[in-house]
Amino acid sequence: MTPAIRLTLFLLAALMCLPAIAAIALHMPAFGAHALPYGDAIDAAAPGERHVSNMVSAINFDYRGFDTLGEEFMLLGAVTGTVVLLRGSRGEALGARPGIIAGRPLLPHSDAVVLICRLSAPLLMAFAVYVAVHAMTTPGGGFQGGAIAASALVLLFLGEGYPGWRAVVRSPVFVALEGGGSALYGLCGFAGMALGLPYLANFLPLGTYKDVWSGGLMLVENAGVTFAVGGGFTLIFLEFLEETRVKKDPDERDVRAEDIHPETADIYGILRRAPRDGGADA
């Protein structure tokens, strides 16, 4: 199919669709005007019924809490699938060298990048905690907080390089966070059933409106989502970044700090200062 035929086909199709598109565009409600009563109903009801001022959290964790449970397990399934697919192809050892792309030099990180990353990673992590903890009062919540926390950890990779990132980000911790967070969300719903209430019913005291610790069971669910999203995102980053290191033969012992070429060790000073026995964690 030549470009000319393709263009003709596209123009024909566009011409046929044009009346329908124009009809819809002309009958759309004005920008910002919506005919959806549910948002207004939640805005009116949630402060009194659930004592929270962030309606998005009220919908996610309470009114539609069961939907979020489904999303939680969707995330769990996606992360598990990614980890199962990617883990093992390059071994699970720590401290392996970062790979080199032919024709592209492995330059040392500039001091400015290292400084900016070291300054901003803790600040970003603190912001993530703030966003996650204040889910019931201000915009944000567990998903956003967890994703920002994972982004803060990525700054470690940017600033310290692959060995520094691997030294800090250990997959068992994040496996536990991902699985434990999902389990916390799924299981906390059963606690209400023991009291004779429906699954995921909000049975905890709701607290004071506009207080950080308002919302009752929503706080527990929010914590579960925070751990699951933060752990899940970081696990996926870890498994993907592991694909960029030097491949290790199955029968080769793990790379130790003293095996690393002096120039590479100079670039990643962190390895020389804190030599790590990589084989022990394999």
Place this chain on the structure above:
Amino acid sequence: MSLVIAILLLLVAAAGTGVVFTRTPRRQVLAIAVNGFALALLFMALQAPDVAFAEIAAGGVAVPLLFLTVLASMKMDRSPRPGSEE
């Protein structure tokens, strides 16, 4: 519709068009990140900060990072095929 929203809508349209017309994969990844940040600004202007946070973290950080990693991994020491270009 205020002027800010009009400008941001145009910015999103321009960034999205940029993604389509970028042909090099590595540049396209950066174009996707720019588009993500433009979308986040638009969501913020439309008073949806929850979505804006998620868009910055997912569209501005996670997706570009994963794509860049895959591109780097593909160029790395995969078993070299005879006659390959690089």
